[in-house]
Amino acid sequence: MEFAWNSDQEAVRQRAASFASEFLAPHAATWDQEESLPEGVLRACARSGLTGLTVPKEMGGPGESTVAYALAITELAAACSSTAVTVAVSSMVAETIANIGTPEQRERYLPSLLSGEFPAGSFALSEPGSGSDAGSLRTRAEIKGEQVFLNGEKSWITSGPFAGVFVVWARTGEGEGSRGVSTFLVEPSDPGFEVGRKEEKMGLRASPTVSLNFDDCRITSDRLFGEPGRGFRIAMQALDGGRIGVASQALGIARAAIDAVERYYEVHPHRRGAYEESRLAHMKSEFAAARLLILQAAWLKDEKKPFSAKAAMAKAYSTEAANTICQEALDLLGEDGCTNDYPVERLFRDVRVTTIYEGTSEVQRIVISRSFLSEAR
Ligand SMILES: Cc1cc2nc3c(=O)[nH]c(=O)nc-3n(C[C@H](O)[C@H](O)[C@H](O)COP(=O)(O)OP(=O)(O)OC[C@H]3O[C@@H](n4cnc5c(N)ncnc54)[C@H](O)[C@@H]3O)c2cc1C
Missing domain, CATH: 2.40.110.10 (Butyryl-CoA Dehydrogenase, subunit A, domain 2)
Incomplete structure (x- = not known):
């Protein structure tokens, strides 16, 4: 058993991290206030090979693993979760077209999604x-x-x-x-x-x-x-993979919240006591547990093993944990947590929906229960 991603996956993570720090992080608060995402940024993201990461090479895609995809979405979300959800949904659309589409459909849509000619798929x-x-x-x-x-x-x-x-x-x-x-x-x-x-x-x-x-x-x-x-089956299969994306998005937001608290304590060291340390330790433990579940689901998908229940566990656990982490981060900053002088209030708002879309936490628990019931039969 190995608990590390490989060098190819690390290269994708680094590419996403440097794209995010250069093009997303400096603008995320402004885009949130203006309620818009520049299409040019989404095109640049696709041109950097970060959209449709798992589309196979023989179809013109980057042919990266789901593990690499999860790492990339986490990096994007830590900088700008609005960009991350756009890329995650587009990637789900691109992967589904690669899996299900006719050769003509693949030819018509995949190059545009992968090159950024289409800023997004829906x-x-x-x-x-x-x-x-x-x-x-x-x-x-x-x-x-x-x-x-x-x-x-x-x-x-x-x-x-x-x-x-x-x-x-x-x-x-x-x-x-x-x-x-x-x-x-x-x-x-x-x-x-x-x-x-x-x-x-x-x-x-x-x-x-x-x-x-x-x-x-x-x-x-x-x-x-x-x-x-047979459309319902297509939706359910796409959502199985999509849930790894939403879980990774929540994880990225959670990491940004933990980082924001650490940065805050550098400027306000007197606010960091044993009580705060203990809460931060709990946030980091939750983050680590969520990451393991996500990577396990992504790895199972890459290995072409059943991953539906694990993706549902990863989605339910990570999104709930990320909500708790963002709430704790806001509390730890005290009154400063409630102002937009710090990113935590935006992260707290952004993370909320992750327990809802692509299946609420209750729906994930139904998926998980059904998998155990069918195993028991
Ligand atoms: C920001 C955002 C972006 C979205 N993007 C997309 C998108 O791109 N494409 C798309 O198709 N959809 C999208 N959605 C829709 C999203 O997938 C749905 O909101 C979600 O599936 C929940 O459906 P609902 O809102 O109708 O809630 P409901 O299904 O009405 O659920 C309400 C509550 O009841 C609970 N509940 C429902 N059924 C059960 C049950 N059987 N057992 C236990 N509890 C249950 C739910 O868990 C929830 O707490 C988006 C939603 C949001 C908020």
Whole structure:
């Protein structure tokens, strides 16, 4: 057994860390206040090979491991979690297109996602009234010969305003609930497609979250993604990997919070007593436990072993631990923790959503329980 990532993975981590310290960290607070992320930065991130890290080399991708991906997302999130979530969702879209797409679909979308020509890819599953219970989605797709007509609304979709491709789930009628859902690739210029209302969020404010409207949105049938009626499975597989990304994002935010407390004590040494030391020790222990769970899930995915339950454990544990760490950091800074003179209040706001999206902690526990129940049978 070895508890270290290899030199290739370390090289990716260092690349992400230097990109983050040069291009993200100096601006993250301003982007949060302005509620926008410069598209040029996202393009630069893709050009630095940090988007779609796990897309195989034979498909034009960097062909890096999931372990390297987890390390990279942690570095990006420690500097700017809005950028990290954009890259994580785009990477999930790119990896899913690499896994499921036809050769034509891969050729049409992967180069643009990997080169930064598309600042981002978007994952459109949730709807008003259909979040945790994704199988109850109501958007419909009618396949008529060579054409498909989409009607419905998606909500809370990350990167909607600047995504170049949307992976969209819609009901095609092969069955009830999670059966009878198919997946389609939609482009922003498709007729009948419109980006709707932008949410006013407490955190991740630089990452736009919007609704999408499909009003007889017309696409050609070659945009069907995967087999008809098998869309739910595509979503669940993508989310298994995506959860490693969200867990890594939370870990990066937690590290930034711990670093901020350490920096604060350098300037205010009189505030660091035995009581504070003990709380800091607990934060660091939680961070270390979360990191191990994430790396284990990522390693299992790389080894092509079952990793779904471990990814759910990593997501639930890391995001809950990161929330506790950020709350502790805010408390330790006292009144200074509540001002934007220090990054902790932004980290505290940014980390909150990580227990919610790509499956709430309760949903992760359902995934974990089911895996144990099926093992017991
Ligand atoms: C900032 C942000 C970005 C997002 N980005 C995207 C995106 O890019 N694409 C996308 O498709 N979606 C996105 N989402 C949506 C997100 O995935 C959903 O918010 C999430 O799945 C939870 O769904 P919900 O909000 O409808 O809550 P609900 O499902 O209504 O859950 C409400 C509460 O009930 C609990 N609950 C629900 N069902 C159960 C159950 N069976 N057992 C126990 N407890 C349960 C939940 O844990 C939660 O605490 C985003 C959300 C946010 C906040």
